[in-house]
Structures are given as C-alpha cells and as structure tokens.
Amino acid sequence: MKVISLINMKGGVGKTTLSTNICDCLSRRNNKKVLLIDIDPQFNATQCLFTGEEYIKHLTENKDTIVSVFEEKRNVVRSVEGLSKKKGKELKEINPIQVKDNFYILPGHLELYRIEMAAGSGKENRLRRYIQEITTKINFDFIIIDTPPTPSIWMTSALIASDYYLIPVKPDPISYTGIDLLKTIIDDKKEDFNLKIKCIGLVFTMVEREDSIVYKSALSKIESEDWKKYKYRKYLPKRTDIAKFQLNKSFILDTNDTSICMALVGVVDELIKRIEDDEKK
Ligand SMILES: Nc1ncnc2c1ncn2[C@@H]1O[C@H](COP(=O)(O)OP(=O)(O)OP(=O)(O)O)[C@@H](O)[C@H]1O
Ligand SMILES: [Mg+2]
Numbered sequence: 001m002k003v004i005s006l007i008n009m010k011g012g013v014g015k016t017t018l019s020t021n022i023c024d025c026l027s028r029r030n031n032k033k034v035l036l037i038d039i040d041p042q043f044n045a046t047q048c049l050f051t052g053e054e055y056i057k058h059l060t061e062n063k064d065t066i067v068s069v070f071e072e073k074r075n076v077v078r079s080v081e082g083l084s085k086k087k088g089k090e091l092k093e094i095n096p097i098q099v100k101d102n103f104y105i106l107p108g109h110l111e112l113y114r115i116e117m118a119a120g121s122g123k124e125n126r127l128r129r130y131i132q133e134i135t136t137k138i139n140f141d142f143i144i145i146d147t148p149p150t151p152s153i154w155m156t157s158a159l160i161a162s163d164y165y166l167i168p169v170k171p172d173p174i175s176y177t178g179i180d181l182l183k184t185i186i187d188d189k190k191e192d193f194n195l196k197i198k199c200i201g202l203v204f205t206m207v208e209r210e211d212s213i214v215y216k217s218a219l220s221k222i223e224s225e226d227w228k229k230y231k232y233r234k235y236l237p238k239r240t241d242i243a244k245f246q247l248n249k250s251f252i253l254d255t256n257d258t259s260i261c262m263a264l265v266g267v268v269d270e271l272i273k274r275i276e277d278d279e280k281k
Contacts (some may be wrong), residue, residue, distance in 0.1 A: 001135055003143040004200060005158040005165045009185070010178050013170040014205030017242060018267075019146040022253040025268045027102035032141035033136070035096055036105045039127070039158055040148040043108030048246050050107065058097070058107065065109040067070055068094045070123055070128045070157075076222065091126070092133040099205035104138070106145075117153045124136050124153060124193070128161040149187050159189050164200035164278075166271065167230075171218035177186055199200055200274050202227060203267055204235035234266030240272040 006019040019036065026032040037079045040047040042223050046055065046065075059065070068089050096104040117123045131143060159165065165186065179202070192199060202222065207215055222231050239260055242252065252264045 001098070001140050001143065002164065003131060003145065003162045004271075005145040005147055005162040005197075007147050007155065007158070007165045007186070008167050008175070008178070008202070009151055009167065009182050012172070013149075013175050014049065014168040014236065015149070016146050017246065018166075018168045018203060018236065019144050020045050020048045021145050021252045021264055022268055022271070023142075024100075025181055025253060025264055026035045026253050027100065027140055028253065029265065030268065030272070031102065033102045033139060034104065035140045035143045036139070037066065037143060037158075038108030039112070039146045039154045040104065040108055040146055041108060041112040041154070042148065045146040046107040047103055047108075048104065049249060050247070051235070057235060057278075060229055061107075063097065064089070064105045065111075066108045067105075067109040067111045067115065069126050070112070070115050070117065076131065090136075091130045094130060094134070096134065096138075112154065121277055122166075124157045124160055127157040131161050156189055156193075159186060159197055160193055161194060161269060162197050164198055164275070166200050167202045168205045169202055169218070169222075170206050171212075171215045173214075173217070176218050176221055199230055199277065200271065200278070201232050202230040203232045207235045209239045210279040221273070232267055234263045234270065236260065236263055236267070 006015045006022075008015055023036045027034045028109045036045060036049075052059065069091065076185065094106070096106040098104050127145075134140075135143075145162060147155050147158045167179060167182065169179060183199070186197070186199075189195065204215075204218070222228060237260055239255075239257060241255055241257065242260070245254075252260055255261065
C-alpha cells in the first residue's frame with residue numbers, strides 16, 4: 001500500500017482533477033483498491049464525487065468526513081440528565097464511503113477551516129494514524145490525498161502521512177517557478193518531522209499546445225534543472241469538457257477523447273512504474 005499526496009502551493013494547477021482521475025483510473029483500469037482523502041477545506045474533490053444532495057444527506061446522517069479525523073474527541077454536552085460527556089469517534093471507527101467498485105473516499109468538509117490546530121500540537125500525526133487504522137480493515141493498494149494550495153497544517157498532515165508526493169504543474173511561469181520553493185518547504189518539513197517522503201514526479205497539466213511558447217519555456221526550465229528526472233513523459237492536455245463535466249461525477253475515462261484518456265493512462269502507468277522502481281532501490 002502506498003500513500004501519495006498531490007501537492008503544489010499554487011492554486012488551480014490541476015491537483016484535484018489529477019487526484020480524482022488517478023483514483024478513477026487506478027480503480028477501474030488497473031483494478032486497484034483506492035482511497036481518496038480530501039484534506040482541502042474547499043472540498044472540491046468531494047464535489048466531483050457527490051452531488052450537492054448526496055453530500056448534504058451524508059452530513060445529515062452524521063457520516064464521516066475528514067473533520068472526524070481531526071476534531072476533539074471529548075465534547076461536554078448538556079442533556080436532560082445533566083452534564084454528560086459525548087464521546088467523539090476513535091480513529092478506527094471512522095469509515096470512508098465506497099463510491100464505486102474499488103473506489104472509496106473520505107470526504108472533505110468546509111469545517112476544517114474552523115478546527116484549530118496549533119503547529120506542534122501533535123494533531124498533524126492524526127491522518128497518518130488514521131491511515132494505519134483503516135488499512136488494517138480495508139486492503140487498499142493506493143491512498144491518494146488531495147491537498148489545499150497553501151502550506152498549512154493540512155498540507156503538513158498530508159506530508160506526514162505520505163510515502164510520496166506528486167506535483168501537478170501548469171505550464172505558466174508563476175506555476176513552475178514556485179516548485180523550487182515547494183521543494184524547500186517540503187525538505188524543511190522532512191527535517192522537522194523526520195519524514196521519508198519522496199517526490200514521485202512532476203506532471204504537466206492543462207497543456208494547451210505542445211508547440212506554444214509557454215509550454216516550451218516551462219519544459220526548458222524543468223529540463224535544465226534537477227527537475228528533469230521527475231518529469232513525466234505524458235502530460236494532461238487542456239480540454240474544456242474536463243471542467244464542464246467534473247461536477248457531474250464524470251471522469252476523463254468517461255470521455256470519448258482518446259488522446260486525453262491515453263494521457264491519463266500514461267501518467268498512471270508511469271506513476272506505478274516509478275513506485276516499483278523506487279521499491280527495488
Ligand atoms: N486538463 C484540463 N483541461 C481543462 N480544464 C482543466 C484541466 N484540469 C483542470 N481543469 C480545470 O481547472 C480548474 C482548476 O483545476 P483543479 O481544481 O483541478 O486545480 P487545483 O490545483 O486542485 O485547484 P486548488 O488549488 O484551488 O485546489 C478547474 O476548474 C478544473 O476543472
Ligand atoms: Mg484542488
């Protein structure tokens with residue numbers, strides 16, 4: 001079982017699109033059992049897998065979300081019998097939802113914004129511990145974490161819980177120049193928390209044209225530096241249908257667009273191959 005976080009501090013680079021579609025592809029094409037964890041308070045990945053009504057029903061029925069992992073376990077509540085302690089959930093009681101064959105999600109929640117978490121409080125370790133618990137019950141092959149675009153406590157929790165991180169990059173100068181800073185921040189966290197997490201690659205997303213000046217200059221920046229060895233052969237092209245159908249539980253493999261399906265399959269195959277190669281080291 002491998003845990004992979006999709007990370008980039010730049011917003012809107014395709015983290016959510018890539019994480020949901022990697023999960024879909026791994027589960028339906030590669031027949032892997034996959035859990036998607038949505039740790040972004042914007043909960044966009046969750047919105048790709050639930051309709052508005054389904055999500056409200058999920059919350060009204062008190063089903064679990066990422067908040068269950070982080071919220072305080074002891075809340076004193078006033079009842080008719082007087083004060084009593086409402087016991088919060090133990091990590092092992094938190095259940096992800098199966099959305100398709102082999103595809104599970106621990107949904108996100110806006111309430112993450114309200115949970116106070118001081119750095120160093122120890123809560124950063126809760127996601128890692130949750131993953132240890134859930135994998136004793138369900139035999140996942142991959143856990144993919146969709147992270148928010150800010151270096152927050154949520155990003156730190158994801159890094160602590162992961163074996164690898166994958167960087168989606170949009171070929172515009174602001175997006176790709178930020179990856180050096182991202183690496184520095186991750187390296188600092190590795191040192192602070194004594195982590196073994198490794199970069200498992202860099203995938204270009206939303207590429208409009210291979211011969212465009214922006215894509216060419218993004219490529220030359222990546223290929224002239226240490227990043228070269230991380231760059232995936234395939235990239236995700238820009239297609240309006242991806243954005244259009246995303247909230248209708250539609251995935252790249254559902255489209256009739258062979259080139260983007262092949263691109264996604266290529267990215268997923270390279271991800272698996274890189275992990276296999278890393279394990280042999
Ligand atoms: N290959 C693509 N072609 C066209 N549109 C895309 C593609 N990939 C992503 N998008 C669209 O671009 C927008 C940003 O993508 P996405 O939400 O995946 O980025 P993100 O990095 O997760 O953003 P955030 O930082 O806000 O979490 C979305 O509206 C999405 O539908
Ligand atoms: Mg996102």
